[in-house]
Amino acid sequence: MEFRIDPSSRLPIYRQLRNQIREAVARGKLEPLQRMPSVRELSRTLVVNPNTIARVYTELEREGLLNTRPGLGVFVAHPKAELTEEVRGQRLERQLDEFLTEAVHLGFSCEQVVSSVTERVTQFRWQSDGSQAS
Amino acid sequence: MEFRIDPSSRLPIYRQLRNQIREAVARGKLEPLQRMPSVRELSRTLVVNPNTIARVYTELEREGLLNTRPGLGVFVAHPKAELTEEVRGQRLERQLDEFLTEAVHLGFSCEQVVSSVTERVTQFRWQSDGSQAS
Amino acid sequence: MEFRIDPSSRLPIYRQLRNQIREAVARGKLEPLQRMPSVRELSRTLVVNPNTIARVYTELEREGLLNTRPGLGVFVAHPKAELTEEVRGQRLERQLDEFLTEAVHLGFSCEQVVSSVTERVTQFRWQSDGSQAS
Amino acid sequence: MEFRIDPSSRLPIYRQLRNQIREAVARGKLEPLQRMPSVRELSRTLVVNPNTIARVYTELEREGLLNTRPGLGVFVAHPKAELTEEVRGQRLERQLDEFLTEAVHLGFSCEQVVSSVTERVTQFRWQSDGSQAS
DNA sequence: GTGGTCTAGACCACC
DNA sequence: GTGGTCTAGACCACG
Numbered sequence: 158m159e160f161r162i163d164p165s166s167r168l169p170i171y172r173q174l175r176n177q178i179r180e181a182v183a184r185g186k187l188e189p190l191q192r193m194p195s196v197r198e199l200s201r202t203l204v205v206n207p208n209t210i211a212r213v214y215t216e217l218e219r220e221g222l223l224n225t226r227p228g229l230g231v232f233v234a235h236p237k238a239e240l241t242e243e244v245r246g247q248r249l250e251r252q253l254d255e256f257l258t259e260a261v262h263l264g265f266s267c268e269q270v271v272s273s274v275t276e277r278v279t280q281f282r283w284q285s286d287g288s289q290a291s
Numbered sequence: 292m293e294f295r296i297d298p299s300s301r302l303p304i305y306r307q308l309r310n311q312i313r314e315a316v317a318r319g320k321l322e323p324l325q326r327m328p329s330v331r332e333l334s335r336t337l338v339v340n341p342n343t344i345a346r347v348y349t350e351l352e353r354e355g356l357l358n359t360r361p362g363l364g365v366f367v368a369h370p371k372a373e374l375t376e377e378v379r380g381q382r383l384e385r386q387l388d389e390f391l392t393e394a395v396h397l398g399f400s401c402e403q404v405v406s407s408v409t410e411r412v413t414q415f416r417w418q419s420d421g422s423q424a425s
Numbered sequence: 426m427e428f429r430i431d432p433s434s435r436l437p438i439y440r441q442l443r444n445q446i447r448e449a450v451a452r453g454k455l456e457p458l459q460r461m462p463s464v465r466e467l468s469r470t471l472v473v474n475p476n477t478i479a480r481v482y483t484e485l486e487r488e489g490l491l492n493t494r495p496g497l498g499v500f501v502a503h504p505k506a507e508l509t510e511e512v513r514g515q516r517l518e519r520q521l522d523e524f525l526t527e528a529v530h531l532g533f534s535c536e537q538v539v540s541s542v543t544e545r546v547t548q549f550r551w552q553s554d555g556s557q558a559s
Numbered sequence: 560m561e562f563r564i565d566p567s568s569r570l571p572i573y574r575q576l577r578n579q580i581r582e583a584v585a586r587g588k589l590e591p592l593q594r595m596p597s598v599r600e601l602s603r604t605l606v607v608n609p610n611t612i613a614r615v616y617t618e619l620e621r622e623g624l625l626n627t628r629p630g631l632g633v634f635v636a637h638p639k640a641e642l643t644e645e646v647r648g649q650r651l652e653r654q655l656d657e658f659l660t661e662a663v664h665l666g667f668s669c670e671q672v673v674s675s676v677t678e679r680v681t682q683f684r685w686q687s688d689g690s691q692a693s
Numbered sequence: 694g695t696g697g698t699c700t701a702g703a704c705c706a707c708c
Numbered sequence: 709g710t711g712g713t714c715t716a717g718a719c720c721a722c723g
Contacts, residue, residue: 216487238509240509241508244507
């Protein structure tokens with residue numbers, strides 16, 4: 158995996174990196190048990206302070222996406238959904254409305270949006286249906 | 292239209308309000324030429340610093356969503372998409388990937404996501420197809 | 426509320442403070458909507474680096490115990506349980522076993538432990554029953 | 560006895576193992592005079608560095624839970640509570656408050672907590688009352 | 694070697 | 709004034 162930081166972005170470095178890792182996991186480009194680059198290593202390659210990298214890893218661990226083993230390194234975790242159905246539904250809806258709002262203001266039509274979704278959705282790693290949701 | 296500030300959100304007040312206005316326009320709850328509440332009025336009803344409200348209006352005017360007519364008030368603008376086809380496509384894609392990433396991590400299945408979209412999409416005000424921007 | 430840091434403790438400063446805040450909330454000594462001391466203020470009174478305080482506040486916000494409003498300060502949040510019943514049950518059990526293990530090694534009897542619990546339990550702020558649990 | 564290391568735990572290996580041994584003793588699954596697996600043996604079965612196992616045994620010997628007899632192996636010690644009544648009480652209280660704090664934040668009710676305790680308490684090996692320690 | 698903690702001090706955004 | 713981000717550099721614990 159390669160990550161890239163855009164220093165000219167108004168988005169803080171740690172958020173850029175965090176988002177990229179989250180997306181990579183969601184796309185299956187990073188798989189469970191896989192080892193992440195070490196804090197110092199990523200720090201060197203991205204030319205970013207080690208503390209900033211460590212912060213990203215710490216946050217993603219708290220979210221359950223990564224596991225860190227002291228002395229060994231940081232690893233991609235097995236997915237597990239710990240949230241209530243209600244909360245999960247609310248969050249999906251909120252994200253969806255944000256997306257649709259943006260799409261409207263960009264001037265797209267309903268059909269264009271739906272077809273974008275059905276097309277793009279194939280690039281991600283989904284739970285098999287039935288497992289856990291509303 | 293009613294707007295609400297959620298103090299428990301980590302999102303700054305001005306962004307919460309800006310997002311709500313953008314969404315209201317996208318949903319057709321605010322229509323072109325409609326008058327917005329004055330800065331002072333909104334400031335009172337939301338119990339928010341007038342400077343903060345003014346900032347929101349200013350930003351939305353820059354985005355082309357609102358028009359300020361000095362002495363008369365602030366009005367919802369007619370939509371106009373000024374971006375190139377390429378930029379619009381990129382932005383939609385980026386927003387979409389963000390949404391899909393979140394959906395994966397929330398543990399939803401592909402089918403659930405697609406059905407949420409097709410259902411929710413009806414609540415927004417879309418361009419009729421073909422006309423899409425320019 | 427008063428917080429105290431024991432520099433001679435092997436527990437990191439940020440964990441000491443975090444635990445104290447969590448316990449204060451659980452005991453009702455800190456109530457929802459109440460304002461927390463500012464980062465800089467706590468930093469001065471505890472003679473601890475502001476970054477360390479900020480870290481505590483950030484983590485507690487992510488846990489849902491605190492809300493931070495940029496420019497205004499940090500506030501105690503309204504409680505909300507977002508986790509699955511299953512996860513909640515597992516965590517309670519794990520904490521309980523840890524406690525009981527310690528109690529055994531300290532040489533207490535079953536009766537002494539149960540009476541300690543029933544007595545001590547009154548000092549905390551509980552959900553009314555029925556609301557949400559196994 | 561079987562011990563298991565959970566890689567997805569943020570707890571260092573040596574602490575996971577130490578806790579498991581302490582809990583096993585408290586539950587009576589490990590009894591006084593019983594022989595523990597050798598350092599090399601445990602190292603192989605858990606796929607853990609021998610130094611790490613040795614460290615655990617050393618620490619538990621210092622705590623008085625284990626006895627090492629050079630050339631013979633490591634054995635579970637006879638329990639002996641050497642602490643003063645005051646210290647024991649303080650420690651129990653501290654552990655208990657920690658447990659109750661967690662329970663509150665998980666959203667349990669008072670009744671649920673008490674019933675969990677009275678139920679779970681039967682799985683541990685308690686001192687008969689009166690004799691409590693010394 | 695790995696990650697975790699802490700400090701000092703800078704600069705920015707929010708209200 | 710508030711909190712948020714980032715850097716530099718130190719020291720410690722883990723395996």
